[in-house]
Amino acid sequence: MRRRSRSLRAARSLGADARVRALLDWFPDHRRPLPWRRRRTPYRVWVSEVMLQQTRVAQAVPYFERFLRRFPSLRVLAAASEEQVLKVWEGAGYYARARNLHRAARQLVREQGGRIPRRSAELRKLPGVGPYIAAAVASLAYGEPILALDSNGRRVLARWTLERSDPSSARFSRRLERWAVRHVPPERLGEFNEALMELGETLCRPTGPQCAVCPAASACRARQELPDPGAIPSRRRRGPKPLVVGAVTAIERRGRWLVLRRPSAGLLGGLWEFPGGKLEPGESPEAAGRRELREETGLTVGVLEPVATVRHEYSHFRVALHLFRSRSPRGRLRVRGRRHRWVGMRELRRLPLPRATLKMIPFLRPARDPGRVSRG
DNA sequence: TAACCGTGGTG
DNA sequence: TCACCAAGGTT
Numbered sequence: 001m002r003r004r005s006r007s008l009r010a011a012r013s014l015g016a017d018a019r020v021r022a023l024l025d026w027f028p029d030h031r032r033p034l035p036w037r038r039r040r041t042p043y044r045v046w047v048s049e050v051m052l053q054q055t056r057v058a059q060a061v062p063y064f065e066r067f068l069r070r071f072p073s074l075r076v077l078a079a080a081s082e083e084q085v086l087k088v089w090e091g092a093g094y095y096a097r098a099r100n101l102h103r104a105a106r107q108l109v110r111e112q113g114g115r116i117p118r119r120s121a122e123l124r125k126l127p128g129v130g131p132y133i134a135a136a137v138a139s140l141a142y143g144e145p146i147l148a149l150d151s152n153g154r155r156v157l158a159r160w161t162l163e164r165s166d167p168s169s170a171r172f173s174r175r176l177e178r179w180a181v182r183h184v185p186p187e188r189l190g191e192f193n194e195a196l197m198e199l200g201e202t203l204c205r206p207t208g209p210q211c212a213v214c215p216a217a218s219a220c221r222a223r224q225e226l227p228d229p230g231a232i233p234s235r236r237r238r239g240p241k242p243l244v245v246g247a248v249t250a251i252e253r254r255g256r257w258l259v260l261r262r263p264s265a266g267l268l269g270g271l272w273e274f275p276g277g278k279l280e281p282g283e284s285p286e287a288a289g290r291r292e293l294r295e296e297t298g299l300t301v302g303v304l305e306p307v308a309t310v311r312h313e314y315s316h317f318r319v320a321l322h323l324f325r326s327r328s329p330r331g332r333l334r335v336r337g338r339r340h341r342w343v344g345m346r347e348l349r350r351l352p353l354p355r356a357t358l359k360m361i362p363f364l365r366p367a368r369d370p371g372r373v374s375r376g
Numbered sequence: 377t378a379a380c381c382g383t384g385g386t387g
Numbered sequence: 388t389c390a391c392c393a394a395g396g397t398t
């Protein structure tokens with residue numbers, strides 16, 4: 001049965017490019033059983049595409065399972081609070097993805113009776129849905145004959161066609177899109193989209209492509225004409241990430257800790273954290289901890305107890321956060337422009353927290369080992 | 377166009 | 388330790 005369906009598929013695309021034909025023939029036997037490929041509903045495809053944005057499959061899988069258990073449908077998602085959604089997203093990063101997905105769900109329930117649009121042009125209007133995700137959902141979930149080209153796909157096509165233009169330029173994407181649309185039969189575009197990604201992730205990787213087992217190797221220009229096919233597309237090197245030094249103060253009062261909610265937009269939007277901020281030039285961490293606390297909460301403290309230094313890396317900078325603790329703040333609490341709460345440890349763990357804050361929590365447990373400070 | 381937006385795996 | 392980078396979107 002399998003051989004017959006494979007040859008039928010291959011026969012139908014006889015007019016296509018040899019690499020396209022080889023890819024489409026290879027895919028059915030090399031298609032990994034990923035969770036979003038079971039029961040392929042538009043909602044599941046959409047959630048998976050959002051999660052997979054800039055994220056490896058292995059990292060996305062557990063989040064996808066957890067998210068679908070907690071929010072099995074668009075309506076359940078729309079009925080949840082943003083905080084609940086962010087909590088499930090906690091640790092996955094790029095939190096705007098979760099906020100946008102939630103906003104879009106609410107918008108669809110409010111305006112479209114909870115139905116996910118079938119056409120990519122309509123999907124494209126939803127928050128957090130750009131050209132790629134719109135095309136991917138429309139083609140994978142609804143069979144719209146539209147090309148969905150991600151960075152995996154662009155890398156593969158650039159190697160096939162020896163496309164040497166700057167990968168960050170519009171020209172690069174435009175030329176590859178044109179090539180694909182010319183060489184893939186429209187009715188095969190959905191399969192092609194997925195097959196190309198699969199090839200890009202499993203064999204035609206950024207470095208060290210596995211040409212020996214690649215179904216398209218014999219017609220791949222990079223393979224045939226370059227000493228290292230992995231040299232295409234060219235990779236631009238980024239400079240080192242700048243280091244930001246900050247101070248964070250955990251205020252404890254009767255077993256409860258003061259936390260602030262970050263503004264909805266921007267870095268870690270909507271997540272909760274302890275008061276703190278960047279050191280000013282020449283300022284000591286402790287002085288910064290006192291100053292930030294005063295500015296953000298109106299509270300003043302005397303000597304701060306150093307607890308740990310937590311290091312963390314974001315998309316475009318690194319931080320070293322000096323964590324302090326105080327049990328004796330003075331003054332009247334006055335937080336402007338953001339929500340604040342006093343929470344016990346159990347309640348704290350129920351809030352959506354940034355990774356860096358999660359790293360701090362073990363240091364704040366009841367002191368078995370007073371004065372303990374982390375390395376670094 | 378380019379900066380911004382997290383996190384974890386990898387060599 | 389370090390730089391790369393992974394099913395992109397927004398501003």
